[in-house]
Amino acid sequence: MIRNTMRNPNDKEFPMNRRMWLTTASTFAILAATGLPPSFQSAARAADFPVTVRDAWVREPVAGQTDAGVFLRIVSRDNATLVGVTSPVAAMAQIHAMRLVNGEMTMRATSRLPLPAGVEVSLEHRHHLMLMGLKKPLHVGDTVPLTLLVVDTSGTRHRIPVAATVRPLAATEPPAMMTMPMR
Numbered sequence: 384m385i386r387n388t389m390r391n392p393n394d395k396e397f398p399m400n401r402r403m404w405l406t407t408a409s410t411f412a413i414l415a416a417t418g419l420p421p422s423f424q425s426a427a428r429a430a431d432f433p434v435t436v437r438d439a440w441v442r443e444p445v446a447g448q449t450d451a452g453v454f455l456r457i458v459s460r461d462n463a464t465l466v467g468v469t470s471p472v473a474a475m476a477q478i479h480a481m482r483l484v485n486g487e488m489t490m491r492a493t494s495r496l497p498l499p500a501g502v503e504v505s506l507e508h509r510h511h512l513m514l515m516g517l518k519k520p521l522h523v524g525d526t527v528p529l530t531l532l533v534v535d536t537s538g539t540r541h542r543i544p545v546a547a548t549v550r551p552l553a554a555t556e557p558p559a560m561m562t563m564p565m566r
Contacts, residue, residue: 434459434498434533439547441527442554444517451521453512453529453547456505459498463541466495467532474516476529481509498533525549 439455453476457465468476477492492513498504506512512529521527531543 433461433463433535433541434531434543436531436543436545439529439545440554441514441521441525441547441549443523443549443552444521445552446520449515449517451514451517451549453514453527454507455512455545455547456503456507457498457531458503459500459533459535461535462500463498463533463535464495465498465504465531466534466540468512469530469532470514470528472518472521472527473514474518475514477513477515478506479511479513481511521549523549523551 435458437456439453442452442454444451451473453468465478468478470476478494478496479490480493480496481488481490483489493510496504496506496510504510514527525548527547527549529545529547531545533541533543535541
């Protein structure tokens, strides 16, 4: 149970359950993609959202492939560390780092990715996320729910919901400027 509360028309508090929270977050993501008024976007960003994620997308896997790469850009308001990722569409999800070793590109899981305060960290080239053991095929246009696990300097864990769109296998660039402030 997420502990945020909302007020109903009768002015009584009730807990916001996970489904309601995800529905609300998804609605804001759709509104952001279709163009929220600038004043609303600024107010949302100025609110207590420690992390902003934008340009989240998944590369469509080759038919029969059970893994897919996820790419995005992330900015943390304060120093923090990305320590994990989960998704209901995959058995496992990991943060991956690529590097050149003896002239050959290698990729391996990493347990942490620093998010310096105010610096955009691109998970598009050297770092990315991997969904492994896909539970169903992913098709262009599908929306893939992800949860980023971020730890701030006080040790508090934040779960950041993200909606990533599946793009064609040949895609190399993020979709047009979609910004999703989330907490």
